[in-house]
Amino acid sequence: MGHSSPGALRSLKQMAGRSLPALKRQYEAWRLFPDLWRDAAPTLVEAALDVECDLVYSTAPPMSVHRAASRISRQLDVPWVAEYRDPWHDQDTGRLAFSGTIMAAAANTMRRQIVTGPALCVGVSEGIVSWLEQEGAREAILARNGIPDRLLASPSARPAIDMHRTVYFGSFYLQRTPIPYLDALVTLRDKGHLSEGIALDLIGDVATFNNAPVSEMLERRGLSSATTTAARIPHAEVMERTRSAGLLLLLAQQQPRQVPNKLYEYLAANRPILAWVDTEGESARLLRQVGGHFLVTEQTPADEIPAIVRAAMDAAAGSWAPAHPEVLDGLRSSVQLESVVAAVQRLAGLGRS
Known part of the structure; x- marks a missing residue:
């Protein structure tokens, strides 16, 4: 070698x-x-x-x-x-x-x-x-990866929103675990605070977490009938289901310097996001800048998580909107690339044409 x-x-x-x-x-x-x-x-x-x-x-x-x-x-x-x-x-x-x-x-x-x-x-x-x-x-x-411009274009026909459906796209690994969210659902259900017809879609590499079957986690908590799991699906279908979801679930803890590209797609969907993120991390910073989303961090007391989950679900069932939608325009990929293009042209000795 x-x-x-x-x-x-x-x-x-x-x-x-x-x-x-x-x-x-x-x-x-x-x-x-x-x-x-x-x-x-x-x-x-x-x-x-x-x-x-x-x-x-x-x-x-x-x-x-x-x-x-x-x-x-x-x-x-x-x-x-x-x-x-x-x-x-x-x-x-x-x-x-x-x-x-x-x-x-x-x-x-x-x-x-x-x-x-x-x-x-x-x-x-x-x-x-x-x-x-x-x-x-x-x-x-x-220069952030940003939101692809095509995703922020006004759709000719937005799909009907299933207000009671929460969708997660991605994988379970490191601290990206569904367990705290599932436990919060159980707490809300046991207190009679979970709406009828609630549904959860887990899509991606979601069969296991730490080698333990997710299906068993769902069964132990009595959530199997309310949950649908699926392997990877075409990206076009991912975006369609993202835009039609009531609530979007993001798991992005223990990676404070990274922003999952999935977050940019979530932001483009213009739906409330329930996010497990690092308190001072990049994902939390972006979500706070856009405003109106719901954050759980490593500093959130465990007994407060169900209330945050319920607030997110209530927002999804109402007329939710981001607090600062103008921030999304600045997150467009084309806007983010402008500084890179200018710097590259300067270094290569090229003029703007």
Whole structure:
């Protein structure tokens, strides 16, 4: 493997007599540095060197793409712009951390190269831009993924809204668990506060959470008959069901610097959102800016969650509207890209045409 070093291998062998979990972590760090796409980097470099260009633009993860872009920029002597959709091996991402492993020094060196090397870094959230600035980026700007313009266009015929149906699209992993929401439903039902005809759609990779079947969670709580689960469906159908839902459920905790693209699609649907988010995270910040949505955070007392869920359901059954709809226009993808286009043209020596 081209990324390994004799020193790292010696360190790995010296650990052979230690506990198996510790040795496994060291091996995984060595095997996965910097990520699973490392072997593609030389091919990217070779292909790019045959192309005439004025600028190199890379987007990651995978971070091996930035690694390749760094080499291409140096060899072609052109500016490099690096876009970060996620931080790399950051403690908030839940990914493998290289600190404390035999690859720690190499990881720190690479992080400096791919953050301080680009002429410009683009972060898709305020948290990522802040991280880039703290890590020493020469220049960092914000350009959110944003809401695709076509989703904000006035539909010719909006589907009928099922006021009592809550819809979740996505996966269950890390802290993206349905359990607190399901428990809140049980509490409301037992107190007689759950409306008749309430329905829940779980769509995506929702069969299990932490290897436990979600169907069993629903059955234990007496919610099976009110819940429909489905695997992935075509995106057009996703958007149709998003726009016709009474309430949209978002699970986005323990990733404070990231904004799920699903949130932008939810915002475009113009329906109330019940969101499990990080108190100071990007998703919470966006939802507060738009206003009118319902947030549960790590600081929310457990006994207050049912009341928040009930308030969200009541809003869905009424004439709900976002508090600050004008914010949505500023979140359009085309608006977000304007600063990137201007910066790229400046760096590449191009004038606006």
